[in-house]
Amino acid sequence: MTPDLLPLSHAVAALCRQAGQFIRQQVTDFDASKIESKGLHDMVSYVDKESEKMLVAGLQQLLPTAGFVTEEGTVANTEASQTEYRWIIDPLDGTTNFIHGLPCFAVSVALARGNEPVLGVVYEVSRDECFRAAQGHGAFLNEQPIRVSTADKMDNTLIATGLPFYKFTHLDAYLRILTEFMQNSRGLRRWGSAATDLAYVACGRFDSYFEFNINSYDVAAGVLLVREAGGRVTQWLADGDPVFNREALATNGLVHDEMQAVLKQHWGEGFQW
Known part of the structure; x- marks a missing residue:
């Protein structure tokens, strides 16, 4: 089944905003004692994991046949050969910024067919800016069309x-x-x-x-x-x-x-x- 990407992108944007609201609430309530290390200088928090769980649950309802590629592994990752579509999720991109109180961190969700993204949403939490795109339908920031710059050198x-x-x-x-x-x-x-x-x-x-x-x-x-x-x-x-x-x-x-x-x-x- 081929999903209708344009309305799906709006639904995904709404999910990303919900996850972003949770992250925004945690800015003041964040418990630094619960920071974990995944490797050298590579940190994860309960905020990342809870945000990912929220996104996975919502995305499973939107497209039940799709697999997942997630950063925090709250659901089993899927190979491209196993399913036509996969959700690719970073529940909190900029964890180090978040932990240190710096205001640039985002929720990122894409839908890929094979290895090719066909839907993408980036919600920058601090500025309440939601970037959304569906293949063939252009890109938007808070529902206003956007274009790349015109610098030629x-x-x-x-x-x-x-x-x-x-x-x-x-x-x-x-x-x-x-x-x-x-x-x-x-x-x-x-x-x-x-x-x-x-x-x-x-x-x-x-x-x-x-x-x-x-x-x-x-x-x-x-x-x-x-x-x-x-x-x-x-x-x-x-x-x-x-x-x-x-x-x-x-x-x-x-x-x-x-x-x-x-x-x-x-x-x-x-x-x-």
Whole structure:
């Protein structure tokens, strides 16, 4: 059964707002003693887990045949070969920001057919901003249409990225890339939420975003937002799958080749994770 993506996107946005309301309430009530560690500098809280449970329960009702890819594992993850559609969920993207009281964190939900996102919602909790897209129907911020920026040279761009926080291999190459982008743009920003970074590319606040060693639940919804807003999203060095291949370059399309050339120069061909 093929879901009707446009009304489904509205229903998913409502679920994300509900989860966001719960997260917003926890900002003042948060119990830091319940923080858990998933690995080096990689934290999770009961807020992440409860938000994910809420989303899973709601999404199961909306599309019972779909599988799941979730960050916190509150439901069994599904392989693409097992089902036509999968929900890809980050219940609290920007956990470190949330724990430290910084105001950038988001709920991110995508629906993928195979590995291709066909629906995406990013709800940035602090600003009460809901970004929504359904394949073929455009992208919206609080129900107003959005488009990527019109900057046509890297010199005129503001670039978003994420910084390594637990895996530091290839750091020298990454620092060379940062150096070149810093010297040839209006600046770099590290917001701390990949989902928000991509949503901001979609609405033109950022002109581009790049990051490596990322997960599907970090970027799946944002990838569709950028594409539906007129932008381009690929892997760093080629036009491969940016959702499941652990790296993404998202731009307004106009500066994509220029940025990709920098990545190819310093990252090198044939890099393997």
